[in-house]
Amino acid sequence: MRLALRHGGVAKYRMGPERHFLISDPVLIGQVLHHDVVRYYRGKYHELLKPAFGEGLLTANGDEWRRQRQFLQPAFSKQRIASWLDIVVEGTEARMAAWSARPRSSPIGMAGEMAGLIQDINAKILFGRNLPYRANAAMLEAVNAINDSLLRQVKRAMIGDGWLNRLPLADVRRFRGAVSLLHQTVDHLIEHQRAQEENGGGLCALLTRAAIEASPEALHPRDQLITLFLSGHETTAVALAWIFYFLTEHPDWAERLSDEAVTVLADRPPAVEDLPRLSQTRRAVDESLRLRPPVYGIGRRARIEHTLGTWRIPAESPVLISPYVMHHHPDYWENPDRFDPDRFVPEQARSRPSFSYFPFGGGPHTCLGRHLAMMELLTIVALVARAFRLSAPKGRRVALQPWLTLRPKPEVLVSVARRMNISIKSSIHRQRPGHGAEIPHI
Numbered sequence: 001m002r003l004a005l006r007h008g009g010v011a012k013y014r015m016g017p018e019r020h021f022l023i024s025d026p027v028l029i030g031q032v033l034h035h036d037v038v039r040y041y042r043g044k045y046h047e048l049l050k051p052a053f054g055e056g057l058l059t060a061n062g063d064e065w066r067r068q069r070q071f072l073q074p075a076f077s078k079q080r081i082a083s084w085l086d087i088v089v090e091g092t093e094a095r096m097a098a099w100s101a102r103p104r105s106s107p108i109g110m111a112g113e114m115a116g117l118i119q120d121i122n123a124k125i126l127f128g129r130n131l132p133y134r135a136n137a138a139m140l141e142a143v144n145a146i147n148d149s150l151l152r153q154v155k156r157a158m159i160g161d162g163w164l165n166r167l168p169l170a171d172v173r174r175f176r177g178a179v180s181l182l183h184q185t186v187d188h189l190i191e192h193q194r195a196q197e198e199n200g201g202g203l204c205a206l207l208t209r210a211a212i213e214a215s216p217e218a219l220h221p222r223d224q225l226i227t228l229f230l231s232g233h234e235t236t237a238v239a240l241a242w243i244f245y246f247l248t249e250h251p252d253w254a255e256r257l258s259d260e261a262v263t264v265l266a267d268r269p270p271a272v273e274d275l276p277r278l279s280q281t282r283r284a285v286d287e288s289l290r291l292r293p294p295v296y297g298i299g300r301r302a303r304i305e306h307t308l309g310t311w312r313i314p315a316e317s318p319v320l321i322s323p324y325v326m327h328h329h330p331d332y333w334e335n336p337d338r339f340d341p342d343r344f345v346p347e348q349a350r351s352r353p354s355f356s357y358f359p360f361g362g363g364p365h366t367c368l369g370r371h372l373a374m375m376e377l378l379t380i381v382a383l384v385a386r387a388f389r390l391s392a393p394k395g396r397r398v399a400l401q402p403w404l405t406l407r408p409k410p411e412v413l414v415s416v417a418r419r420m421n422i423s424i425k426s427s428i429h430r431q432r433p434g435h436g437a438e439i440p441h442i
């Protein structure tokens with residue numbers, strides 16, 4: 001942040017053997033993200049993701065990336081995302097029922113709890129509703145070990161040009177074990193889905209069928225599934241942990257969200273048409289993603305030498321764009337550190353430049369799962385705010401831990417007390433209005 005404020009739109013800094021460029025001007029950020037596939041590519045740091053993510057959308061470049069994106073995009077249509085709403089509701093209600101049974105004196109660790117919830121939900125979305133899978137300590141630990149080591153590997157590659165990662169380091173050994181467990185689990189889930197007569201609508205069946213018709217070698221359905229499993233997991237779980245943190249810090253907003261959920265939903269589960277009507281919830285989610293964007297840095301490498309603004313960017317230079325820096329930039333945000341969801345009333349939001357706020361990136365690489373993530377965030381937050389009064393232990397400070405995502409440290413502890421007027425009854429067996437309809441726009 002200091003670098004951006006001191007040096008303006010383009011700041012050059014040295015890290016290890018290379019000169020990096022931090023871009024913090026919305027117009028220039030737009031240029032980088034939009035010219036992305038022509039002038040920039042994902043370089044050697046993204047290569048480090050390949051042992052875990054494989055040859056999927058998050059690691060591909062150029063024509064290979066374009067082919068994969070065109071192949072995957074229809075799988076995330078608004079209609080299909082809407083058809084997954086019941087999975088989100090069912091998973092959240094099961095968790096909330098378990099919370100209700102806890103003694104009030106025992107707070108919930110929200111980052112851990114949301115990691116389990118999102119893994120359960122996303123596994124069903126990817127591998128089918130009939131999946132015999134429940135997030136378990138070993139898989140949560142494996143995903144954690146992968147993310148943990150990947151950041152260490154990227155840092156080591158920045159200072160030592162990669163050779164450090166070839167040493168027999170403890171985190172790299174843990175990484176290999178975790179990748180092997182993840183791959184075995186995903187292979188098992190794919191096999192299980194194939195063996196099912198009724199596949200339950202998982203993306204896995206869809207992608208495998210489509211890839212067989214197109215070109216399985218070029219589209220790597222297994223790697224795509226692993227990519228989606230990993231990229232949709234910690235990002236969404238961390239976002240939820242921060243939202244609940246802010247709601248305990250701002251009980252007035254927690255009350256507003258609870259009232260809104262009761263007004264919009266009464267005592268029924270959300271239907272897709274309800275989501276755009278949860279406007280205050282949406283604002284609180286947007287504000288939380290502003291203050292704590294889970295993906296706080298987006299990295300690229302210049303393909304060719306070129307000029308950006310008044311700066312010459314040599315070929316192969318690493319270029320960094322930071323949603324965190326832009327979301328706190330005083331040129332675009334008044335009192336940038338204050339939690340104030342009303343910044344996102346439409347008139348105010350429209351008056352800001354596009355790349356002052358971009359938690360899901362932008363341009364051709366914009367997050368493939370953003371509508372799914374937003375559906376999950378709105379649904380989970382509305383259900384929890386409607387059912388529970390939330391509070392946090394007094395005087396506990398939660399800081400930022402800039403890891404692969406922007407994690408809270410220490411854990412976000414939240415005590416929940418049932419609101420008397422709302423019972424948590426699982427609605428999943430009832431026919432819901434709008435089930436399978438298109439999400440209007442969220």
Ligand code: HEM
Pocket residue numbers: 057058069227228229231232233235236239293294295298299358359360361362364365366367368369370372373
């Ligand atoms: C709150 C949750 C999420 C946040 C904040 C987030 C953020 C981002 C950002 C900033 C990018 C752009 C990266 C770049 O330009 O290099 C991205 C890309 C991506 N995201 Fe997400 N994401 C979230 C959830 C998800 C979910 C749920 C999925 C899928 C299940 C997903 C799948 C992807 C994929 C596949 C890409 C690569 C797109 C491409 O390169 O074409 N994300 N995400």
